[in-house]
Amino acid sequence: MNIAIGSDHRGLALKKQVSDILTGMGHDVRDFGAYGAESFDYPDVAIPLAQAVAGDEFKCGVLICGTGIGMSISANKVNGIRAALCSDVFAAKRARQHNDANILCLGAEREQPVREIVEAFLNTEFEGGRHQRRLNKIRNIEM
Ligand code: RB5
Secondary structure, three states: OEEEEEEOHHHHHHHHHHHHHHHHOOOEEEEOOOOOOOOOOOHHHHHHHHHHHHOOOOOEEEEEEOOOHHHHHHHOOOOOOOEEEOOOHHHHHHHHHOOOOOEEEEEOOOOOOHHHHHHHHHHOOOOOOHHHHHHHHHHOOOO
């Protein structure tokens, strides 16, 4: 599947690691930046990446900053985006099962089972049903 990936300067190394994991799984990965180690404002990648994921070109996205918090706040401003900050496999599974999350946010400055989180996010299906009803209530306030 087509997957968009992005980070700020603090997420660069983890972005490379996640990108290699995704490529190894056979996915097509497009890097939205940042491309260098200089200080980079996370909304400058989170918003264009989220807009691209909200379109049809990408199945999902991964955004990485120091904590993952700035990326999730920024991406969730874009209509149609459900960005979830996950630091363990349980959260990654639930983000897909219950929230149909389409962007995985990671914090680079913590220990976490990165491969397992990425695999859980990509391999878990949305359960629909009552969860779709709840997502509809969120979608209803999007303009
Ligand atoms: C950058 O200093 C840092 O604030 C950013 O990577 C992220 O943690 C913000 O949420």
